Amino acid sequence: MDIVHVASEFAPIAKVGGLADVISGLSKALAKKGHRVTIFLPKYDCLDDSLIEDLQVLQKSFPIEESGILIQNTLWSAKYDGIDLILVEAHHPRDYFKRGKIYGEEDDSDRFLFFCKVASTYLSKHLPDVVHLHDWPTSSCSLFLKNSVRMVFTIHNLHHQGRCAPFNLERIGLAYEEEEMRDTQYDEAINLLRGAISSSNVITTVSPTYMKEILTPDCGCGLHEDLQKNKKKLKGILNGIDTDYWNPETDGFLDEKYNLETxxxxxxxxxxxxxxxxxxxxxxxxxxxxxxxxxxxxxxxxxxxxxxxxxxxxxxxxxxxxxxxxxxxxxxxxxxxxxxxxxxxxxxxxxxxxxxxxxxxxxxxxxxxxxxxxxxxxxxxxxxxxxxxxxxxxxxxxxxxxxxxxxxxxxxxxxxxxxxxxxxxxxxxxxxxxxxxxxxxxxxxxxxxxxxxxxx
The missing domain is CATH 3.40.50.2000 (Glycogen Phosphorylase B;)
Structure with missing residues (x-):
């Protein structure tokens, strides 16, 4: 099977939290099963490219339109631990991915909408068997690629929903259903994660109990009714850990390695x-x-x-x-x-x-x-x-x-x-x-x- 993960993090080369570890661990496990796995990721200036192999230009010129202006991008291919990577280097006048950080910018919505348009435009010409999206930064791929490929959307943390204004979508040329995208808590706001809930074929959460929790008003962060409506395509799958990386018997960071007996x-x-x-x-x-x-x-x-x-x-x-x-x-x-x-x-x-x-x-x-x-x-x-x-x-x-x-x-x-x-x-x-x-x-x-x- 040809599986593509579109992600904002990937451990250890671009990591903020557990999201990066999960995508890395799941990708390795899929590759071990014999599947082709590719990660689409922004080429952040803070990305640690010393850890990747075979970095080379995949497509030098990959123009994408934003606000009626064509903006050039370079697509890079690379490998990490047997996983294929496609890195998006955006030659954007606002230096979208040259901020020294992954998140925490006022224009995060614009940054990741642009990344999603680049990824989706490429994938629409090279369709895999399935596209797996992770959290709000990659949720708009579900709108760009709607009805063209099987899409799985994983909610790692429902608190972060990707709220933005309608003009943020308009400037990237993204058509959307207003009712499916309107934020449930803030008037005039668009909710990118809500859009992915309706547009994706399957929605997963990262544990069975969290799946149950987000169906309730207390834990649903304003989206519990949407999740209840889409309950038939909702599944809770517990994350694992990379047991090769996290292994006290072989851990290179430890002076004294050990196992259960020692x-x-x-x-x-x-x-x-x-x-x-x-x-x-x-x-x-x-x-x-x-x-x-x-x-x-x-x-x-x-x-x-x-x-x-x-x-x-x-x-x-x-x-x-x-x-x-x-x-x-x-x-x-x-x-x-x-x-x-x-x-x-x-x-x-x-x-x-x-x-x-x-x-x-x-x-x-x-x-x-x-x-x-x-x-x-x-x-x-x-x-x-x-x-x-x-x-x-x-x-x-x-x-x-x-x-x-x-x-x-x-x-x-x-x-x-x-x-x-x-x-x-x-x-x-x-x-x-x-x-x-x-x-x-x-x-x-x-x-x-x-x-x-x-x-x-």
Missing amino acids: QKTGKKANKRKIQKHLGLPEDDKPLVTAITRLVPQKGPDLIYYGINKTIELGGQFVLLGSTHDPDMHKEFQELADHPNIAICLDFDDALSHQLYAASDMLLMPSIFEPCGLAQMIALRYGSVPLVRATGGLKDTIFDGKNGFTFSIPDNKGVAEVLEKGFAAYKTEEWESLISAGMQANLGWDASVDQYLEIYQ
Whole structure:
């Protein structure tokens, strides 16, 4: 089967969050099954092209019209780990993909509408068997390619919907049905994600529980009625993780590699390494970590409380996070004055691997979590997840079996799971939790078969 993913991220060459890891992991799993997989991606100036192979010009001149003006693009072909890439270099007067970042610009709607028109124009002349779209940045491909190819649209996070004005679509020459595209919450606004819900052949979410949640008014972000109308083509498929990349037995970022049989000595060695590296006392206190973006979805106030509660219980805490909020940055950084707390507010991929290996517990008190990957990585590395039972966290972590869970997102819930974790630490129950986690099937095998079924 010839499968094309149109995406705004792809790990590790262009990554902001878990979306990049999911597209990479799913693509590799599909390729291993013998399918041809191609990723369409903007050629960002911040894209790490040192990680790709066979970079060469596919089409030097690929003009696209915007506001009545022809704008040149260059299409590049490349490979990453057996996956074909097509990278769009836009020679746009507004330097759409030369901003030093992937998202966070005032004209993000224009940037990704333009990218979608380039991708769709190319694909309309080279139709694959299926086009798989991911989140609002690529949702408008479903309008450009409507009724010409089978399209699957995955909602990774319904909170981000791609709202824009009608003129944004008009300037790119995109015809649309006003009723299907009008935003449900803001007058005169267009909702790109809503358009993909009606235009795609199949809609997927990244976990079964999140699929159920977004059908409700509380979690549907204004689109629950649209999703209910399209329920027959809606399916929840749990993400996996790349078990080759996330493997404590072969992880190149670890000084001391380990497996289930050697996890006691392996994790202790990695714990000592992290303690020394971050200036923490080198002892056997429980080490709790949080590895996350500090955005409202992730419950930063609950993480802040959890850090203090960990110290109260006699443990150590390492936060590896990122935030664009200077006040939040200052608030968390001040906690680092405590000898048993380390705060790292610049994302560091190597350090994330080392923390999964070194930590005894991972705290993940998400307000909502479509799937979540950190809890699955923690399981694989023998770190016991302490999570709120929502979305994909509810589908992967089971209280007292492979971690500890709480339901209501408040300080009391965080305190309860930390107290359970500390009470179980280094008991027979603890070894049972670690064993269950490290033996779990966390890869893409089961999920990729479900995707192949809906691709048909």
